[in-house]
Amino acid sequence: MDTSSQTKETVREEREENIPDDSAFEYRKVTVKFQISDTEMVAQVYPNCLTIAEIKQDIGKKFEVDPKFLILRQFEGEYDDDYRLYETCSNEFGIVEFCLEISDKAITEHGKIPELNLHVYYSKFRLADFITVHIPEDETTNTKSKDILVEIHNESILKPFLGGYKDKVTGIDYFDAFTQTGPPVEKIKTSGIYSRDTQTVLEHTKSIDTMIDSSTQAFGNSNNIINVESANDVIIIPRKYQPHDEKKKSESKFANIVLIQRNWRRYLWQRLIKEAAGEFRRLQTEQARREETRGDTYIDRFSNEAATKTFSSTREDFEMLMAQVGRWKQAETARIKKMFDGGPRIVELNLLLDKEIELINGIEHQKQIAKEANKEIKENKMLEKLSKPIKWIGYKNLVIEMDLLRTQRVRYLNSIYQELKQNTKCKSKRIETLNKAKKALENEDVTAQVNEILDLFEREKNMLLATKHCELDVLHKRQQLLFLDIIKYCKDRKPDKPETRMCDTCKCIKPINDFALRTRQTSIETCNRCFYLMNTTSVLDNSVFKAILRSIQRDERSRRTLSSYAFILQEEDIKYIICKIWHGHSILSKCSDIEDLRLPRWNKADDWSPWNCVCLTSAEARHHNKLNRLEDTYDEGIRKMIKNKHLLGRTAFKRLQAVETDFVESGEWWKVGLNQKAI
Template identity: 25%
Template sequence: MKYFTNNLYELANLFSFGHHTVDRCIEFICSTPHNLCDNSIESIAVEVEKCTRIKPFIGGYRHTMTGAEFHHAAVQTIPKKRPDKEIEEFCRDTQTVDEKTQQQQTNNTTSTQMSKIGCYVSNITDRLLAPGMYMTAEEYHARRLHATLVIQTHTRRWLATRYVQQLRNQKMLYLEWVEQEALRRKLEKENRMKRDFERRMNPKTKEDFELVFSTLEQWRQEEMDHISATLTGTDRKAALCALLEQEAQIIACIGRHKLTAGDENVKKMERFDARELKDLYASVNMTSLTQEERLDVLLILKHTVQEHDCKLTQEIVELIDREEDLLTRGVKKVSLEGLRQRISTLFLQYIKTPLFNPEVIRLLKVPQDPLTLRKNIYLCSGCNRYLTSSEFKITTRSSAIGRCQHCYLLENEAHHREEYSEYRDMLKHLRQTEADYPVKGKIACLIQEKDLQYLLEAIWGVQSALSAWDELSELVLVRWNKYVEWSPWNCILLTKDEAKAHFKLKDVEKVNIFDIGITAQAKHIVKTKRYNSLVFL
């Protein structure tokens, strides 16, 4: 072994050079192993090659007197990097420690005491045990097997009893649900009949009068069928003339009811604010008020117009302040007539402004927006009036704008007398259902009552596609594929209960109960061809 005695400070300075390679010879004094008995000292020159890597500085010492620094040279020696074997290697511990948990019971010294001379042990609590019959291993296992079978038998009996009880409870709940549903349908039908009877006896809206005329048409058809089946010749003609006269009287009575209902609807449609403005305008124009009453009216008028800040209201407030000032000074009424007329005129202009009084829009004959007159006016081919687009009823199968809603209503009352209340309720339910989806359907908003009537009568036959239920009040149009927007080619006619079950299906394309899937797809193809103008909306 060689013992180097050179100055460590010089060696540390050697390793602390920069990035360049430096070759330097350092002499080390060591004892040679050639002759251990002879303490000969030999000086050996060692060449040190400086590496290009920067070695980290990990501390050292500093002499407080001389200021010399002594670095930790051993820790600054970076080992050479092993050559890459081009094989991914992993290191792991070679020693695996096995842990084992074992309980250790400490020693507990016990002893027994027997009776002997000088020691008495009581035998009051002792028992005498008689040996029983010897049981072989086969008998023991047979006994255990029998006990196991008994336990399994009673357990299975208990499980079967519980399962039967669950089925019985489910059946009772189902029967109760069926009874409640039947009662609900009965009550809904009774309420609907009462509502229809009330609508026929006391019609108020356009829909109510449609129902009245539809009932009148049904009655006329029944009477005509009865007359045609029972009478012939002149008797038949006389009966038809009497029927026509009776129908005319009923139509006249319906017309009188319509006039009365129209007046009532106008009164109900008036807003409370519009009525207040009307009363306030009448109070402003009254000339028999005292000074205190006039000041109260002006104060109310001032608070009313101050709700909207604009040039008109500012002018009205300024005139009100001027009249209040003149009244407090005792000016005569004759001198205030011009000022009061100016306030009345400006307040009337305030009332006629739709921004302040929305109810005045339906009383204005000329639209306030000039763009409405330029782009949104069409000619009705029935009454030859120029009306806005909102006055026309356009279906999805219409190619041009024809007659207005009023003309269609007159034609329906005179000839067809059809009633669309059930289709209207179904369409309302459809739009509410589509509004609950994250992506709201757009085509459902374009469908009208006549389009829905065509879908039900021409495509689905006014009956459920699954159960052939034909009561229109219980039928609904829902999506065939619930993940696709509703459209005439993506719908199916079902009852309300069937629709709830239909929404639980994940993949309707796999459903083929009674060939309903094939039937629905065929009808969807027919509807796609019928409504091809809506496919590319």
């Protein structure tokens, strides 16, 4: 038999010997000491009827350790959980001593070893310690020996921190020395104390009369006394006698007035606080909504750009694609120059040129498809406009419509034109449509187009009757083109001979309407097509500058300045201002993201112009518009730099003022506010 089994047998035999009878059992509290280490010990008081399991449960909560990992030893023997406290051994003073340990299985079940930390025991629970004091028997006084349970309270004060340092290696805090005295003792209060000290009254004699005799100047007899005033005299004038009730009433009235005024000021202050709090919450909500809207705007812009690049239909969409091709070519050229040299560089550049030609051809092919698709839409809009009655506003804002014979003719011919455009396979329906069209053209003036289209109708009719199957697409296109010219023809309207000019780039003579007009040019020399071809090689997207111009115009409309220069400038002018004058970056943060740049007013009191703007990011522009004094925010160096930029803008757009004068004096500026599509 090993030593552990012998120890358990010994403990079991002692338990059987110490089990008391039910009649002899006495309920009492016992002091229990837990020996944690050689220098650490805690004590608690428990009823002697508790089991070892209940004691483990209580001490485990105080040390924050699972009770199943705790072991209570006595005389090198371990007690089971069903043992009672009165079944254990106690010393001569009635104190039960245990050795408190952690079992070995706690290491295997958890990743870390639990500890019996006295800091946890004393810091979180603030429990009091208990000791048992044994008073021996005294024969002189005939007193028996007895044990007294003493509770020790921790009444230590919180010491102030007067300085120290922390060791970076060990992590131990070292504090400087300070006084160990407690807080000052309060003075003894006499309230509630019945003693001679508080009930004794000491009387003191105090002089209240003046110690210096003084005299006054008086003249006259005993009935009429005239007093001569001196500088130190105090004159007391008797007033009307006021009874005590009236005096109390007047004092209470004044107190009520003060109370009303105080409550009224409190009410005004509370109302002001509520209004300010409501305004603060409203501003917070508005700021959150603006931030969310700003984030949604960026997401919508990226999704719109992706959709535009995938399904391009307008000139701006194809300009965006050409700009993207230009940026791709620029990046690829830089990569080739960095990686290759000599013959390999020439080969890579040739391959890059072939890829660029292939991409441009694909864009041009897509452009032709979009042009054909938009051609039919333009024709329908033109026919719809020609067939609308004439409208004007008459007396008392009455809308008057007049349907002319010309508009009725256009509507009738438009219905036949739509039938001719339908590709029906039924020969009888097609022949019926041709006969209807021929009958409608009998009332038209005899022109070359009418004779030619009648001949084409007759030719198609003969081919339909003589053949079973034939291709008539080319014939249909020619018929539709001639019929559309007949619809647009008006005998009352004489065609004006337009003014023509020769383009210096393509050397072609074109009408004056086909030439590009810009605010910075001095003469009409480049047509729209050549100007467009010159700008397609740019790596910058003009839609970005168009968006910047729209934001400027939107801000000017909100300020009711419809005669501003912003409504005269075009996208190319905004591009020149940002890229040439401001060098494509913000004046403050040097941000070069063109999509995030804005051109707000520099001086909010003046209208927007190229010499009254500043290049900032969108966030900087929002803060700039909130400023009242520019001198308090911008230093002198930045203000001088901005002033130089304004001089460059005034020089570049020196002809803009003359154009603006014509724009205002002609009366066309008032129509700007009615353009809802540009908002």
